[in-house]
Amino acid sequence: MTEVERVNPLLEVSGLSVAFPDAGVEAVREVSWQVRPGETVGLVGESGSGKSATGLAVLGLHGPRARITGSIRLGGQELVGAGERTLRELRGRRVSMVFQDALDALNPYRTVGAQIAEAYRLHHDVKRSEARTRAVELLERVGIDRPGRRAKEYPHQFSGGMRQRVMIAAALVNEPELVIADEPTTALDATVQAQVLELLAELQREMGMAVVLVTHDFGVIGQMCSRVVVMYRGRVVEQGPTDRILTTAEHPYTRALVASVPRMDDTPGTRLATVPETVAALVGPVDEESLADPALRIPSGAPAGNPARPATPDRGPGRSPGGGVGAEPRFGKGRGGEDPLLQVRSLTVTYPGTLTRPPLKAVDDVDFAIAPGESFGLVGESGSGKSTISRVLLGLQRAGSGSVHFDGEDITRATRRRRRELAAGIQMVFQDPYGSLNPDRRIGDTIGAALPRGAARRDRVAALLTEVGLDPELAGAYPDRLSGGMRQRVGIARALAPGPRLLVADEPVSALDVSVQAQVLNLLTQLRRDRGLAMLFISHDLTVVRHMCSRIAVLRHGRIVETGDREQIMERPGSDYTRALIEATPSPRRPA
Amino acid sequence: LPGDTPRDRADASRVVIGLSAAVTTLDPMNTTSVGTDLSVLSSVHSSLVTREPDLTIGPDAATSWRRVAPTRWRFHLHPRAAFADGTPLDADVVVWNVRRLLNADNALRMTPNFPSLIRAEKVDRRTVDLITSRPDADLLGALSFLYLLEPRWATRHKPATQAMGSGPYTITSYSPGGTIELRARDDYWGPAPAIRRVTFRITPSEAARVSGLLSGELDAVAGLDPQDLNRLRADRDLRIQRLDTTRMAFIKLNTLKGPMRDVRVRRAVNYAVDKRAITSSLLKNTVDPSPGQLMTPSYSGYTEGLTGYPHDPDRARALLREAGYGTGRPLRLELTVPSGQYVAGELVVQAVAQQLREIGVSVKINSVPFAVYMQKYLQQKAMPDMQYITQAWPTLAAGGLYGLFVSDSPYAYWHDEEFTGAVTRARGTDDRAERDTLYGRAARRARDQAPVLFLFPQPGLHATAEGLNWRARPDDWVRPAEMSWKGATR
Amino acid sequence: MIRFLIRRLALTVLAVWGALSAVFCLLHFSGNPAVLMAPIGSPPEKVAQLSHALGYDRPLAEQYASFFGDALRGHFPDSLTFQQPAMDVVLQRLGATVLLAAVALAGAAVAALLVGLWTGSREGGGARREWPMWLVFLTQSVPGFYIGVLLVWVFGVELAWLPTSGATTATSIVLPAVTLACGVLPPLARVFRNNLRGELARPYSRTGTALGMSRARVVRHAAYGSMLPTVTVLGLEAGALLGGTVIVESVFSWPGVGQLAITALQNQDYPLVLADLTFLIIAFVMVNLVVDLLYGVLDPRVRHQAGESR
């Protein structure tokens, strides 16, 4: 027992279960964990693992349709089954909550000042004017410029990061003892995320409150939390100090989770460990359901140190012979003199203004080129124009000026018919695994949409499904039977169907859980090598781009800030912006 | 208004009268709707002569009159007759009004009722002569429709929307199509009416009229549907008056084209319909079937002693067979009825159609707005095979009504030399006996040739609150000046 | 906001133009109105003369142009039945309709608010609180004229509590207004209630609870948000109401523009039909314009035009 653990816990959750009988869902099953005063506890797990459900249960926010059993004690006071009055007294005052998307979490019809002031007046018997003053004070405290004026503005007039600050201000206006922050930065850009997290940490130090940080990002955990609770399928599989969890977790799932995230310090292009593989390596085959069992400890004799990171990149069937980075062709290097496959010159795209919106130059004078077989990364924050560029390449968006040459042909001026033919050259993998499959068509029809019907098509579809690691039988299924990762594989199979030479992947993994993300990244790497595909890989996540691409362009406000080799960009960034981006990227390795 | 019952109104000498259609204009020369527009306007204006409830012609602004020459009538005006603004009603007023009436540019709707009138001449301040182009026995009747405007007022105001007259009442509130309020003039030169305040309420739906009567919202309603007779009778607070109107209901047959050209078909349809069944069930015995006549006994020149077509379906079928219709060549007819215009019209038409169906004639019923109906009838000259219509002649002269059936009348759709000849000669003669003989010949000819499917007089069913004295009239007039509350002080 | 206004006004003008054009076409495809306007039995010369006087012999394009000029200035020929400028007749009848519509709309809005709050605010709900919605559902399924007929039967005839026709006493308005309100209540109540539920399910309502607000307070904030779509529906319903008055006014002999439209059509009173329709169309479009502007006032997001669509 360490020193801290002897202090009485502030919040003690024990044997908590949350079920939704109507929906037949058991969201949380008998979880127990504690928060001590002043500490930061991370609640981590993939989507649907019950993180939010746990957090909401603490404040009794589930409504009458949830069945909550077990015990939640706040400073000794039992909250499960407590009356509405009791809960109302402590909500916002002793325990506060910060929600994910502050645009929705703030009342769109009221000024932010009024909302913070109201939150204050709910627990303090003060005059309106006094509450207003307090609101302005808090806005200033969370770092909002000219707080007096901005207090009179509405949430939609604030940027995403500022809204999250406002949300924090509203949560902290009564100086609570505990703040539950439910994915407070998931919707934010890396640089903004860093600022918000820093603010939270700073306020915590200042006010001495405890924080429960719900997240699925190990980077954020590593940076913020002293202790971590790992959830899987409604169960707590493991909890403990951050350092230990990140290095020598006891539960195979935790280890696999940590290992499957690409990191700033690993070898790019190597195969990422995936959860099933890792778990199998550690404890032998386990099905998904029993993986949730916290008692599933790693048997003695497992490799120590960093067991979750398999030593050899070449695991499993179908390894490419060369492996490693060196096999990747690079434009201008390696295969000097060869013509680029794709050449983008001074590309500019302007979205026309409407009556309510001024015109927007989304892409501004962008140049880059991709060699055959090369993997080129495009990184940038939200709204920087990444998707717009990809849409131009695919003919979904007209170029304003500039040119895009594919195989020497300017495709910005291609006719509709020519475009259809070009489809065999460039294909796209979409971001959203749910929206990118027609829910009313069978998988086989989706993959073979552009192929002539017949037995040949059936065979081709089956081959493609096998290639992306899916059962060919799935050709007859509808997408609603598929998980996110499987859908993304279908999307990749569809893109491969016409036999393209360039694959445009626009944020192909950002909608996926980390455990699935690794599988898809591995698949893309492998396909690229096997087929010699060139790839334009678009992401906002520097670690992922670093992992996937040998050359990288950094985009900001529609302009390319810099282009260069991976090593050069990562180690010797040529611009302040790139440097800031690298620094803002949380890494699990950084000290808490 | 709290406590607004017939009793309360009786104490205040007020009546509320339900009208079946909106009052559309206040210009008395530009309307011929007796039951609505003119009933209101007759209370506001005065005419030279007026038709009394017993249908005789009595004095109004003129105290006496006589024919000074075959085509010249002399009228002596009431010495105190005057308009509400004090202007006396004198010979100049009459002259001006006749000029206004006869000026074709004004396109007034009353004008066609005065086919023989040429002009008016002032004799002295209170005496005026009216001159006709030919001797015209119907002039007095027509004059009972001619309401007099004040010349100077009329040129400065809009007579269509405003009124200032010499009658017993003034209008206190009017909006087109809305409720109308009248108040008795204290300075009226004639006998003071017993009812001091009048409200004309527009109640186009029969159901509203009946429920208004039953609930005591309305004091008097004329022209009710006999279907409601039993219910109205059951209410002891109501007094029901039933009489034959001067309006004859029949189904006009288009003898100019189509199957109705054949007199056998016309007779067949007359035989096919059981009029008695209709009058007893649909009209609750309020009227008797017509004895094959185009007018009611109220008319001068009415012919006694005719009998109607009996109900004889076999005969009807035989006639149709004779005319060449049968299973191989079915007879299809179109029957039009103006919607909501005539008492029980739509029901009667359905009963007739069904009875014709029973002799193997298929009938298609068209219910159309009255304006459309009239337009087809008179302007487009496209009357269907049959149409339900009721007709009356305001002056209650056989010559006038028969005039609607002579060959050159746009109303006739029947070209019959014999009938037209008889009527023309009758209208030209002054000899009463000869005239009646001629009209008798015309009546028999019409009965025989059946230009119409004879039905029955339009029933006149009137209801008033118990205690309201009002002698219902066979013509459509509803005049508050003829009403009084029993035991009222004023 | 200015741009929004301009855009909205442009749409309004467009709608009025289109609707009036439709009316114009309908009238002129059905023949020469002068034939109908001439007194019965008029000879052809007379008709031609009248046709000329009213301009019906001019080229259609010219008539179309002048029709617009006149319509927008409210100039129409004299009504055939009322023998005075058609617009005057419409305006004199207007008060009754506006009164009826306003009373009905206000009543429906209040009822919708109550029903919505009652059935939409409680978490979980429960079948026992649902009965007003069933009532609303029933109302929605009953034809307006039938409601009117039943009301007349029960309250006017059998019980004789209320007047059944005309606009004479203060109580005259009750039955027609109730009938009319029955047509508007269902959409209003449902939109308000569904949106209230929607707003209550939105994260900001949960935030309110998390900050320690009472349920009543949370509902109050949510109710504000649900007012916006409700107001939009209110505007649309105000338009439907104008159509609904046609039937209700004729059931209850209410002397308004709806009944006027019917009698004018039946009497083939072209100028009056034109004036009445023009008026109703413009009124409908204006009501919706006002509603949209109101929306702008109520919703800060529209007010600021942040460029983000909802």
Added chain:
Amino acid sequence: MSPMDQRGRRFRPGAAGAIGAVLLALVVLMALLAPVLAPHDPLAQDLAHTDAAPGVHGHPLGTDQLGRDLLSRLLYGARTPLLVGALAVVCGGLVGTLLGLLSGFARGWLDQVLSRLADVQLALPSVLLALLVLTFGGQSTAVLVLVIALTGWPAYFRLVRSRVLALRTMAYVEASLTQGVATWRVLSYDLLPGVRGLVAVTATLDLSRAVLMEAGLTYLGLGAQAPAPDWGLMVAEGQGQLLGAWWIAVTPGLALVALVIGANLLGERLAERGGGRRAARSTVKKTVTARSTTA
């Protein structure tokens, strides 16, 4: 009101939907089996037994002013509202859906023109428009159907258009486009299935609107003509007799209400189920990384 608004209601949907379907089926059966079920000729008059109360003289529902058997008239009277309603829904639905698909897919000027057309259509109060058309265009079943369809199409158009606009930006539609799939295939495979359910819901609810409108117009004398048995007309005919013979007007009105309730219940049930087999479900799951842009 968009049928989608009805989501989240708690009408015990299963039972309600079934009741709706049964009511509708009953009315359809009435219309179809009228010749078998009706005890009398719906047109046959018996002037000796007018206004007979229900149950008297062998008339289960009584007789009307002309002594016609009300049960028989009620059975036959189902035909016009159903026929006119169904035809109007089909016409309006087809036109609205087609134009909505085109408008949403093609966008640009075509979309502008069609959308403004729908606006104009909506600006014309529908009852008045119907009155106008029926008075000047002549009264016939065809015109009646057309005018009801005319006032109905904008609802389909707007819903389908906005759904198509939304679907168009769905990645799966863009994927088809980038794959070079023919336009008509995109329309029929990717977009049509997405609006099918929506159209079904709208059509069912539109049926109740069409039936109500048919009845209303008939009540005003612009629909079916006497002596044809038609529910709206029967109410109008019996209205004057409420005091003595309430059954003449009340029974056909109840039948009308049953029909409309049936259509409404069924429509709302469909709407609750999301109006589409799979289309709805795909939108249920929202992606986590909807990263916000700055305002």
